[in-house]
Amino acid sequence: MDLSMKILIVDDFATMRRIVKNILKQIGFSNIIEADDGSTALEILKSDKIDLVLCDWNMPKVSGLDMLKQMKADSELKDTPFLMITAEAQKQNIVEAVQAGVSNYIVKPFTADTISEKLKKVFGE
Amino acid sequence: MDVKLINPFISATVEVLETMAFTKAEAGKPYLKKENVATGDVSGVIGLIGEKNASVSISFTEMCIVKIVSSMLGEEYDSLNDDIKDAVGELTNMISGQARKMLDEIGYKFDAAIPTVIVGKNHVISHASRGPMIAIPFNTADGSFTIEVCFDET
Numbered sequence: 493m494d495l496s497m498k499i500l501i502v503d504d505f506a507t508m509r510r511i512v513k514n515i516l517k518q519i520g521f522s523n524i525i526e527a528d529d530g531s532t533a534l535e536i537l538k539s540d541k542i543d544l545v546l547c548d549w550n551m552p553k554v555s556g557l558d559m560l561k562q563m564k565a566d567s568e569l570k571d572t573p574f575l576m577i578t579a580e581a582q583k584q585n586i587v588e589a590v591q592a593g594v595s596n597y598i599v600k601p602f603t604a605d606t607i608s609e610k611l612k613k614v615f616g617e
Numbered sequence: 618m619d620v621k622l623i624n625p626f627i628s629a630t631v632e633v634l635e636t637m638a639f640t641k642a643e644a645g646k647p648y649l650k651k652e653n654v655a656t657g658d659v660s661g662v663i664g665l666i667g668e669k670n671a672s673v674s675i676s677f678t679e680m681c682i683v684k685i686v687s688s689m690l691g692e693e694y695d696s697l698n699d700d701i702k703d704a705v706g707e708l709t710n711m712i713s714g715q716a717r718k719m720l721d722e723i724g725y726k727f728d729a730a731i732p733t734v735i736v737g738k739n740h741v742i743s744h745a746s747r748g749p750m751i752a753i754p755f756n757t758a759d760g761s762f763t764i765e766v767c768f769d770e771t
Contacts, residue, residue, distance in 0.1 A: 504731075505703055505704075505706055505707040505710070506700070506703050507686075507689070507690065507700070507703045507704040507706075507707040508707050510690055511637070511689070511690065514690075514691065550710070550729065550731065552731060578714070579710050579711045579713065579714025579715065579729075580714055580729075581714055581715065581717070581718035581721075582717060582718055582721040582726065583721060584721075584726070599714075599715075599718070600633075600637075600710075600711045600714060600715075601632060601633045601636035601637045601711055601715065602636065602637075603636060
């Protein structure tokens with residue numbers, strides 16, 4: 493994994509953004525930005541070069557799933573790796589996310605090791 | 618109320634706190650709660666929508682949640698503030714999600730609303746669901762908290 497890649501964390505709870513950011517920093521990433529809703533995240537994605545999105549599902553305005561669908565419909569964004577980090581862990585949720593093209597799926601609660609393993613899978617390591 | 622609807626919330630609470638905040642929580646004996654004054658100083662409340670609608674809350678004493686969030690974020694807190702309020706919302710969200718996953722596995726599907734957080738001594742928790750309010754007290758090394766689960770009666 494390229495540790496200089498630019499990562500966008502999207503979650504409406506600052507607590508979760510902090511936890512995920514701390515784990516990413518422990519792994520060695522330093523180029524990390526945040527958004528607290530899907531709408532803001534999409535604006536960032538259109539104006540900035542983002543290499544990886546880690547996104548919650550259940551958010552006000554634009555949900556993580558809707559954000560993923562919008563990215564997949566955009567030729568500039570469709571190939572950006574998208575990792576869903578969510579408390580939505582029912583089978584139907586995972587099926588919907590996979591059908592929408594999610595790169596991988598992390599269920600809250602999670603450990604630092606889980607994030608590290610899923611990132612390796614996303615980047616084929 | 619069917620115990621199989623309650624147990625997932627107990628298991629989810631223990632699992633979320635252990636995984637995210639490295640805190641061991643031990644459940645006490647469930648009881649029927651009659652009044653809506655919270656047992657704690659800060660509460661997260663979330664509505665569940667399904668075949669039977671439900672409402673779930675988790676109410677922490679100040680000492681307990683300050684320690685839990687300090688452990689969760691790796692920073693020392695000494696009193697309630699916006700960071701702790703936000704963390705209670707996310708803990709409520711995670712416990713609801715984990716419990717809904719377990720309920721899904723036994724055939725009950727629920728969607729969840731966005732959690733709300735209430736702060737203050739003797740605040741009131743208004744469950745949207747109209748049914749018996751089952752309270753489960755928990756103890757940790759740093760204090761106590763209570764979850765309340767309320768399913769609509771059919």
